[in-house]
Amino acid sequence: MITLESVRKTYADEVSIGPVDLQIPAGGVTALVGPNGAGKSTLLTMIGRLLGMDSGAISVAGFDVSSTKSKDLAKIVSILRQENHFITRLTIRQLVGFGRFPHSKGRLTTADEEVISKAIDFLELGELENRFIDELSGGQRQRAYVAMVLAQDTDYVLLDEPLNNLDMKRSVQMMQHLRRAAAEMGRTIVIVLHDINFAGHYADHICAVKDGAIVEFGTPEEIMTGEVLSRVFDTPVDVVDGPRGPLAVYF
Incomplete structure (x- = not known):
């Protein structure tokens, strides 16, 4: 499990993250979604200790990210930046x-x-x-x-927008590979995604981030609703029944 407790990070008077309290369960794929500038990548890099916190605590599999030795943490969690x-x-x-x-x-x-x-x-x-x-x-x-x-x-893998610069076919293939890694290798994968439909189809849990705060966390069935997505993205979103599950439609 990944646990964030009262985590804060401030870049400037107008840019801040937190306080964030969050528990990401072990196993499967958890997608971080939300508008540009919401704080998704910042949260991910703090979990991976590539960015320090101003306050709060983060632990991965029970290991405190701030105090665990780098050589030990590198055997627990890995991260790929954009x-x-x-x-x-x-x-x-x-x-x-x-x-x-x-x-x-x-x-x-x-x-x-x-x-x-x-x-x-x-x-x-x-x-x-x-x-x-x-x-x-x-x-x-x-x-x-x-x-x-x-x-x-590592048991925990953090990926910051790995679908960047990939076309539709390659994006689908990448998500299929990551689902297999979670299922066959037993990895816990936390991934920043821009496409809510990829999150809805491939993730086990979706964490919606907005204005530096966690505004929703749940299963795809709980998050993939017009009401929730419209509120998260500040734009009208309809969710329809697709051949393989719910699909978000922007208009």
Whole structure:
């Protein structure tokens, strides 16, 4: 479980997060949704300790994010931010190998190589593993970064808008991969999404963030209603019955 207690973060007089009290259950996929600037990515990066809190406490699987040693926390929670820029020219396999650093400290063992291969195969990148990152399409590159995070082999995986720059087909494939990772690898995946319909279809829980506060948390059935979504996004939203569940329609 991920627990946030009275978490606050202030950037300026007009930009603040919290106080946030939230419990994200272990297992499955939890989607953070909400308008631009609501605080979704800020919350995610604080959970991953890439951004400090002004006050409050965050724990992941019972480990205090602020006080747990980095080498220990890196074996519990992994995070992929929106922007990934590697200056050095790397192959997919080399990139994914970075995910093993908390375990290998740069000295890859046979066991590490097996985990790397498993992550590469899981994201269907086996035929491309020796290609350089800068030779890949946007979708292939994004899958490689997700494979790197999975290779870190943490129970908790935080992903900040992994569907950015992906077309519809690749977005669907990415969400299918993440659902499989939750189900087959037993990972707890927390993901920032802009498309509420992806959240409604693939997530087990949806957390709606608005103006730096948690305004709704529940199952897709509880969140995917016209009343809730219209209030969260400040625009009229209708929810209709689609062939595979509720669909949000903006008008």
